[in-house]
Amino acid sequence: MDLGIRGRRAIVCASSKGLGRACAMALAEAGCDVVVNGRNTEVLARTAAEIRERFGVTVEEVAADVSTPEGQKALLTACPAPDILVNNNGGPPLKDFRQLDRAAMLEGVAQNMVTPIELIQAVIDGMAERGFGRIVNITSLSVYQPIPGLDLSSGARAGLTAFLAGVARTVAGKNVTINNVLPGKFDTDRIRKTIVFAAEKSGVSETEQAERTANEIPAGRLGRPEEFGQACAFLCSQNSGYITGQNLVLDGGLFNSAF
Structure with a gap:
């Protein structure tokens, strides 16, 4: 299927490996020029080189922590006017909630709620002015189904989901969509x-x-990361303009619910 986004510009956060990498690969396969991001320069360079070799698109590498103002500035310098933003970030480590102090909780919320909101603030008006924008946030099935030890990650991502539910409706008429993809066990x-x-x-x-x-x-x-990446790419496509404010669960049927 032609996704109708060839030549579009995409920022994919935390995309040197894992699900973020799979999203960058799928968007590049669809013809997007991509900015890839990670903290490990060697891993990031390997991912960027593979994308260039396989798909022949322009790839910018930004080695930075996306949670920092400096990291966000670097991403937006590499791509000042993105058509697509895929928010992704490492979550807090597995830990019993009793062991979380205030500093750890604030850091977790900054990573998985505040950071994506800040990036959306930076790009959403430009998308609306140009009449095209696709924002996808990689959250987690734990937003719906708690996972012991990931309580902080779950809470921050649930907060992001609720925060953006209303925001998504304010830009839908400008052909800008905001959706969340909730991975299960990949x-x-x-x-x-x-x-x-x-x-x-x-x-x-x-x-x-x-x-x-x-x-x-x-x-x-x-799940295979490639499956996740292709679902993300569809939500970023020209064909998905009528889908916004939604949570797409990708979990092989793990979450047992009719709605």
């Missing part, structure tokens, strides 16, 4: 850490816990 470094955390709590091996995790999912497996 085969990434983060889910592997979750498996290790659960194995330690349950007193079983990592292999056994990984099997348990897969068996809990109706699809019988972890």
